[in-house]
Amino acid sequence: GDSVTQMEGPVTLSEEAFLTINCTYTATGYPSLFWYVQYPGEGLQLLLKATKADDKGSNKGFEATYRKETTSFHLEKGSVQVSDSAVYFCALENRDDKIIFGKGTRLHILP
Amino acid sequence: DAGVTQSPTHLIKTRGQHVTLRCSPISGHKSVSWYQQVLGQGPQFIFQYYEKEERGRGNFPDRFSARQFPNYSSELNVNALLLGDSALYLCASSAKSPSYNEQFFGPGTRLTVL
Numbered sequence: 001g002d003s004v005t006q007m008e009g010p011v012t013l014s015e016e017a018f019l020t021i022n023c024t025y026t027a028t029g030y031p032s033l034f035w036y037v038q039y040p041g042e043g044l045q046l047l048l049k050a051t052k053a054d055d056k057g058s059n060k061g062f063e064a065t066y067r068k069e070t071t072s073f074h075l076e077k078g079s080v081q082v083s084d085s086a087v088y089f090c091a092l093e094n095r096d097d098k099i100i101f102g103k104g105t106r107l108h109i110l111p
Numbered sequence: 112d113a114g115v116t117q118s119p120t121h122l123i124k125t126r127g128q129h130v131t132l133r134c135s136p137i138s139g140h141k142s143v144s145w146y147q148q149v150l151g152q153g154p155q156f157i158f159q160y161y162e163k164e165e166r167g168r169g170n171f172p173d174r175f176s177a178r179q180f181p182n183y184s185s186e187l188n189v190n191a192l193l194l195g196d197s198a199l200y201l202c203a204s205s206a207k208s209p210s211y212n213e214q215f216f217g218p219g220t221r222l223t224v225l
Contacts, residue, residue, distance in 0.1 A: 004153075036216075043115070044154070044201065044216040089153050098167060099144075099214065101153030 002027040006090045006102035013080055014110050021075040021105050023064075023090035031092040033057075033066055033073040034099070038087045047075075047088070082109045113137070115204050115217035123223045124192050132187045132220045136204030142166075143185040144214060145177055146201040154201055160185055189222075197224045 006023040013019060025031065035047040035057070048057030053068035062077045073090060090102040116135045124130050136143050142161040146154035159167035160179035179185045183204075189196055199221050203214040 041218075043218040044203075046213055046215075049213075091153070096167065097159075098156050098169070099154075100156070103151070103153050 002031070002092065002094045002098075002100050004090050004092055004100055004102035006088075006105055008103070009087075009106040010108055011105060012108040012110065015082055016079045017109075019075070019077040019080045019084075019107070021088055021090075021107070023073045023075065023102060025071050025073065025090075025092050027071075027092055027094050027100075029095045030068070031094050033064070034091040034093070035062070035064055035073070035075050036089040036091060036101070038089065038104070040086070044089070080107075080109050082111050085109045115202055115215050117200075117202050117217040117220050119220060120218070121221045121223075123225060125225050126192055126194060128192050129188065129190045130192060130222060132189075132200050132202075132222070134185045134187070134202030134204075134217060136183050136185070136202075137215055140204035140206050140215075141183050142205045143179055143183065144203045144205075145185070145187045146203065147171070148199040148201055148219070150198070157187070192224045194224050197222060 003026045032051045034049045036044045037047045038044050048059040050057040050066035056065045064073050064075045087104045087106050089104045118133045144159040145157040148154040156169040158177040163179045174190045177187045199219040201219045202217045205214045
C-alpha cells in the first residue's frame with residue numbers, strides 16, 4: 001500500500017545550521033506531497049506542498065522539491081532558528097484522497 | 112475567524128467505556144476528517160465526511176464511528192475502549208471534497224484509556 005518514510009529523529013542542530021529531513025514515498029499514480037509541522041502544544045499546520053513532479057514548495061525559508069524519479073520530497077532550510085524546533089511530518093494524498101503521514105521527525109535547534 | 116475547534120481537550124476513560132469527541136469546522140467548510148495520532152507516530156486517517164455523508168474510512172474497527180451534523184460539526188464515537196485507543200485525536204476541516212483542498216487541523220483531543 002501507499003506509504004511515507006522519513007528519517008528518524010530526533011535531529012539536533014545549532015542555530016543557523018543547514019537542515020535536511022529526508023522523505024521518500026511509495027504510491028500508485030502521482031500523489032500530492034506535503035510537509036506539515038507540529039509545534040509543541042499545537043495542532044498540525046501545513047508547511048508546504050507540491051502537486052506534480054519537479055514542483056518546489058516553499059514557505060518560511062523551508063523548501064522541498066517533488067522528485068518523481070527518486071520518489072522523494074526532502075525538506076531543506078538554509079539557516080534554522082530556535083523557533084523552528086518542532087515535529088515535522090511528510091505526507092502524501094493518494095488517489096483515494098486520503099492523506100498518509102510519515103512517522104514524524106523531531107527537530108531540536110540549540111541557541 | 113475561529114479555526115477548527117475540538118472538545119474536550121483531554122479525556123480519561125477506562126477500558127470498556129465509550130467516548131464521544133466533538134469537532135467544529137472552520138465556518139464555511141463542509142468536509143471534516145478524523146485522524147488518530149498515537150504517541151511517536153504520524154496521524155492515521157479514520158474517517159472523512161462531506162455534506163453529512165461518509166466519504167472515506169480508514170483501517171479501523173467497527174468500534175469507531177462518526178457522523179456529521181447539518182451545521183457540519185462532527186462527532187467521533189469509540190465504543191468498548193481498549194488501552195491501545197489512547198492517542199491524540201485530530202479533526203481537520205476543508206472547504207470541499209472529494210478532491211484535496213487544504214485541510215486545517217484542530218488542536219486535538221488527548222484520550223487516555225486506563
